[in-house]
Amino acid sequence: MSSQPKGHFWQLALKELREILRDRRTILTLVLMPLLLYPLLGVAFQKFLLSQAKSRTENIEYVIGFESSRAMNLFQQLLHSKPNNTKDNTQPAISGWFPEEGESVILENKVESYDIDLGIRYLSYHPRKNVHDIELIFLHNSSSSINAKNYIKKQVKDFNYIQLKSTLVKNQIPPPMEIGMSDKEIILEKASNTGISLSTIIPLILILMTVTGAVYPAIDLTAGERERGTMETLIAAPIPRMRIMLAKYIAVVTVAMLTAIMNLFAMWTTIYSIGFESILLGDSGLDLLLILQILALLMLFAGFFSAVLLGITSVAKSFKEAQAYLIPVMLISLSPGILSLMPGIEMNWYLSLAPLINIVLLARDILDKNVAITPAMIAIGSTIFYGYVALHWAAKVFGSDAILYGSSGTWTDLLHQSKSGNDKYPLRFAWYSLVMITPLFLLSSGILGKLKDVSMSERLLYPALITITLFMLIPILANYFLSNRLVETFTLRKAKWNHYLAAILLGISAWPFAYELTIYFMPTEQLELLKEIFEKMNLDFKEVSLFWLLATLAVTPAICEEFFFRGFLQNIFSKNYSSFKAVILSAFLFAMFHLIVKNTLSLERFFPSFLLGLILGTVYQFSKSVFPGMILHVCHNGILLSISHYEEYFKEKDWGFNIEAQQHLPTMLLAASACIMIIGFVVLLFKKR
């Protein structure tokens, strides 16, 4: 259809690059900021460490571990010093440790778990040479372990020297006694939870660097085009939008990479100049492979972030709007970095699919030299895919009618003045309510998780009260300001008989699929964690009656959540979006609110909750009433809770319900449920002629 001469694309990219690189603000973030920032940070960091070190030298104490009391005594004898408290003003204090009689201990494990700073293993004695061989076991990324090793090495050297000297003085014939020594370095497989580790710092810096570099060009080349009136001219040219967006993408990635490299260079120069390279990089220093790995990671980060940023800024109609969108994104971007600092978080298949988290964990694993190939490949592949989706979205939105002529145009102003139609239920009403409820929900989950010394009944009552407050009272209060009728806002209308019947059928048939999805997505470690949480909380449901359990955990949440998610949110969504979008959006938000369980993030709960949300949303969309959904939700929660309550009974009868054992449900039950579910949907769709 249209023949595009070769070179157009590169001309486009060149124009974007030329425009952005000539901009003084780009140069400021690209060159001046890192050149000024890192030396200043370096000096401040150095001052801080020196002041810390000064106060610490007065209290340095190393714990040295031995395999037995005999080994410790021998070592004491050899050094002519008592390990316990040989402290003076300049010498560190040494504490000796050895296992109890009969206790079997591996020194490496003790070092690895930070119980001791250094392990000394007595290897052998060579009578002919009069040499005692020992092995020093230390941790590669622990400064106190390395310092303890160096201190003991020096002590041994001094000892050998004194021995040699005294032997020579006495002029004895036998060779002087000496201690032969070898080091054994322990490289941890898991991320350490103490000390400064390069692998935990680098991903954080990578995120900050690439985001800093990509933000300004992304805004300038998208929202900026519209603001200065060049977007129309560009869109009026016969170039496919994806090509325009790709050219912009290349410009943003280039600037992001240049900024990141510049930051990296400034950072390393600062580190070397203040002499922190050994603390951050260990003895091996910065080798070519590490540089290449970091560059490859930078490329992945820059590629992903640039696409995401373009996807967001393409929606904005001005610089201001784009900045408002990007601030939350940048804050969210920091959380995976913090996540990678947490001990015990390991790359698995579903985390390798989680955008952003996957690349931060990958970066950490690469720098820890502990990469599992399959999750790494999934992480890289999915990141490229997400980047492509974001870019595709950006191309679709950039220069579209709404962006090119929307917002500041006259049409929206005209519309805002209108008092009829969906202005009674504006979309922002839904979002404001969510913004208000979400932090309160998280806060209350956190506080509930800390409840102690309360009875089981109270432990169940408080969440129920919070649910009522958050999902019923707050939206009712919000509705008061809009002066709308409660019945309309929350769709408190009667439904048809078939909708109620369908709700019951779907309510009794949906749970096996939610249960199966939970089992499918719940990894073993998560199961263990949940068990621990429940044990720690001493959550014994048997203390309370089934009635109380159902009232607080099944009926109250079901009614309140339906009131909010379907009656309120989906009602507003369906007035502003298509029915399909309204169902998906409300189900998504419903699932997101179910990710927090007792102050813990349970990602595997997303899919079952989303499935339930879809079913509830569909029932709502057909019935246009909140009541059938409430019945469905109560049935669903009630059945799952009853199964949990009678778990022991089912185990005895071998009915196949055992989530702890990750046991799947019998096929017959699943098939029967599927049939009931289909009937449920048919009844839902039933229309009286």
Place this chain on the structure above:
Amino acid sequence: MIKVQNLTKIFQSGSHKFTAVDHLNFQTQAGEVYGLLGPNGAGKTTTLRMILGLLKPTSGEALIDGISVNDQPEEVKKRIGLVSASAGLYQWLTPREIIIFFANVYGIPDEVSQERLAKIGSLLDINEFLDQRCSTLSTGQKQRVNLVRALIHDPPIMLLDEPTRGLDIAGTHIIFEYIAHLKELGKAVIVCTHRLDEAEKLCNRLGLLHKGKLCHEGTFEELKKETGCQSLSEIFIRYLPELQLSRP
């Protein structure tokens, strides 16, 4: 050359609807300047944007050389040069860089674009600031650069949306002189302007747009005869408020 058939644009947000262009019909031939006139919000700019394919019509279509903009927007874009009052320039690039970039985008070989730039640049008097950053140019200079940019691919059709907005008398004169020159070159031009005096002199035919509808169409002489007014300004002042009142 340009054929607009039942072109309609309805902006919708939720249940709100606003008809910006309402079943518009008109034609323009090569060597003709068509003046699309009307008060603010009449739908002139929306019409131009639909002709160029920047806005999707709600119904109807615009045909350029028989090609539907709905079906082949990129083929249509190749044949049109757009100058809009709201069009800006890349402030960190020079006029030369911008013009050559757009020439390249439209697939014009370098030597041809350089030659054209020299020729049109002289006519519109932009040579002295061709290598200056655009951020340092005045409004008039920027508008002339925009005109050269729109002409660099030698399009047979020119759409000019308020091309003299914000310009002084000299700047306005240069632009209208050039529009007359475009007519001589055999280009089909649609111009939206509030400079009614210039439109009277320059336009072969005029279309009076009000609230998205074409109220009157014809030559200036025909319009005078039809309304009994002696100038376009008079028609605007007397006739359009009357139209507003007569609308249901």
